[in-house]
Amino acid sequence: MLHRVLRPRRTWSLVAPLGCLLLTASWSPHRARGAPCDELNAPVDRFAYLRQLTLDLLGRIPSEHEYEALVDEPDVPPDRIEAMLNSDEFYAFVRRFHLDLLWPAIDPGALVEPALALLLPAAFDVDDQGDPQRLFTLYIGLVRRGDLVPCADEPATFDENGQVVLHPWPDGTMRDGYVLVEPYWAPGTQVKVCALEAQAASASASGLACDTPDGLASGYCGCGPHLEHCLSLESAQAIASALREQVARMVWEPVSKGGDYFDFLVADHEPINGPLAHYYRHVIQFGIDPLIARAPVDVTAIPDDLTYDREDTWVNVPRLEAHMGVLAGLPYLLRFQTGRARANRFYTAFLCSPFQAPPGFELPSPADPCTQEPNLRKRCGCNACHAALEPAAAWWGGFVEAGALHLDADTFPPYDAACASCATSPFIPCSDFCRRFYFTDPGHPDEVPFAGWLKAWVWRVDPDNPGASTTELEHLEAGPQGLVAEALADGRLARCTVRKVWERLVGPLPDERREDVLAPLVAQFETTGHDFRALVRAVVTSDAYRTMERP
């Protein structure tokens, strides 16, 4: 019946733009609610206060019932605020606040080498005329079929030995057929998968284990039982989403328990759900570019019943020592892929110290010889930031760049003589291993002494006295947990956290006001043992939070 009232739609569409213009013209902070036009920085009424609180803390406006409960109250009762802070809905604030700080977003295609272990729909091949949903991998297509093509859209055939039969195809490639498989990501259903990709053998004919990158790269291994070693577009997305959620959950744990807020920076465990458990058990070894390779947790501690389909079940599992804390977990290391990027985000988000050249700093002329200095800590024009950034980046020097792998000393000794030899001889080719992890391409005489050292050790170790400790090597050995300990001890973490929470809930303060306004909150935050809820409570019950700024 209502539709009759709404006709004709054309009139609406003609007038709507005008309405929008009018609405936008009226949309100004000057026109905030609750106070006379000529009054600066006026307090908001209790209903607006409740709306602020509910939107900020719970991520939604109050319900009508919640508003009505305020009618006979002189103000928002403290126990209402307390209830918000103690409710599960407060997760909305904690989650969003920390997503904005930590940016935990990972391209699903980075979780595995896509060509090797990502099952693509046949529609990826634009020339394919068959069922667009049947699944294949690019690498097997290239190695076994002769091009980046899927199998034929027909049932597979097998020889007397059970091997997949490939037939010549008009375009010169070889094609197998498909089989139906119950995939791990959708139990109880069946999907069409090319027969070569669906192979479930544990080893190739040449003896390569099929749960290794070498085995899968041979082209003679499949994705294993229920396709467990490969990702689909769907499961890759689920794992990427789980890693994002993991960060928020790591923060939520100490916050919800009233513990020390900064525990999430050094936590010795991480929450995982079904998709993450599957990834750690069966797929992570195929994450080779970026280099992930190993789970950051003790995989044997993952409960057997935490299967892929349990997406909403989260279980804490112990992290390996090198990966303790949010700053050494997969979401952080994969989102920020260099030591400098990792340091930059942490210093900006948690220490309020972005790397910026001082005011008035001027770049030198490119002709200035000092611009040829290879050490960025000293190179004029770069040193304004890098003199501080390089020692900061050293905290993450124990992790590979473009990846999340921890460089354990047994596999990756700081110095490799073979890599040094190839780096300094034009007649010895460097292996992929050397080129990936060790410094092999000195481009300046001052860099030559670092040939054969792990890349993270360049400019940090004294090649003439390798046993001598340096500040940056101490950072590298301690890992990001060392940075956290240092920033906790000197109060930088607490000060910046208070400032970030204030800016989130109230707004930025001018430099000259920051200290006197925030110092009491910092003191209280320290006194309460970094109780995050207490900090938020203090801010939202402050005069400033209840006062609307009118520019």
Next chain:
Amino acid sequence: MRWRSIAALCASALVTAGCAAEAPPDAGSPPSSPGGAGRNAHSGDDASSAPNMAVDTSAGLPAQSDGSATSTAAPTPARRVRRMTVDQWRRSLQVVTGGIGWTEDFGDGPVDMFEILGPSLGAPDYLLVTEENLEPSILIAKIEHDAALRVCAQWIEADRQRAPADRTFFHHADPASVDPNDVDATLRALLLRVLGLYVPGGDDARLVRYRALFEAASTGAPIGMEAFAGWYAVCVAMLSDPQFLLY
């Protein structure tokens, strides 16, 4: 007649978005509220009720004998008006409508329009966009209006079908009633529900514009549809009011 409805709608939005010429500090304070709704009174109460939270955030302000800051001191820090994020907007629309979000069906089943429009509206994905731009813009106003047009139609239609006890739009009066008392009751409820504006009985000033909008939209509507046309216009006006997204 439709243009009159829209014009009234926009006029209403303009008025409600503006600051009140003589707005009391707390129009909704009950008579017994001690000391009105002044900032100090409220904050002091809250702080004293949470003993481990009490923090003087007006530090640095020289105090006069009556406890107020001197006129030469730096002003007390104040909160900046901000716009809801896309997430807050999505969740708030559901709260307002009793669970009806903004969905559209383009042939493959209903999709959440905030998912579709999130990137255009500046919602961060933390890969390419790391900070949500919360500045008001013509695009936000346009989308807010689009959302209001769609959601209001669904909300009113759904509410009309519900049992009276389950209604979220018409729970103070019959949906078909155009009786002024019924209209005022529903307007009061909607202003509180949608915009958080409490209009106690006897304070009709804030209802005037919405009454006018209701009457303008219902006048000329097909017989039997008057109330629905009026409520649709009111709903769109409120959900596309800048005050809905600002807080």
